[in-house]
Amino acid sequence: MIETIDNYLNETEINNFYDCLKHPSIPWFIGPDHSDSTIKNKSFVKGFVGREIDFLVNDFKPVGDLYKKLNHLGPLVKIHFNLVKPGDKFDFHTDAKGMSVLVYLNPVWKTWWGSGTQFRNPNKVVKPKPGRAIFFSGQIEHRCIAPNLLMNDFGRLSVVYQFGKN
Helix, strand or coil: EEECCCHHHHCCHHHHHHHHHHCCCCCEEEECCCCCCCCCCCCEEEEEEEEHHHHHHHHHHHHHHHHHHHHHHEEEEEEEEECCCCCCCCCEEECCCCCEEEEEEECCCHHHHHHEECCCCCCCECCCCCCCCCCCCCCCCEEEEEEECCCCCEEEEEEEECCCEE
């Protein structure tokens, strides 16, 4: 099952999230897409697990507010932020065993920038749109499609809340 909901976050919620992620206590770093990636390129990512999740949910209002909308999906096992630049490449992967919810966080997205989230089976691509959420089983293989070189913003920003068991 893959369900897309437009305007899951409104403009104010998106802007609050965007501003929150600039906070100096959120340590963005350059890291591999996934440790088992065959591509080995670097992208800006940050995953939070365990007590780090509690820190985010309790200390960053936009993160906690979104969690309150989603907490009926079960135990939260990971929050993962992605900042994808033009030219980045990603392998197909799966998430935790349970439900994943990806939300696009850019306040503005131009269709000619391309990008999206590609699912392998069923073969489907969901394009970014501010506040759009994608609900899907974490066991469905998926990958990020990077924006193209026409993008003049700092990158495609999204957050994934993963529910269930690892």
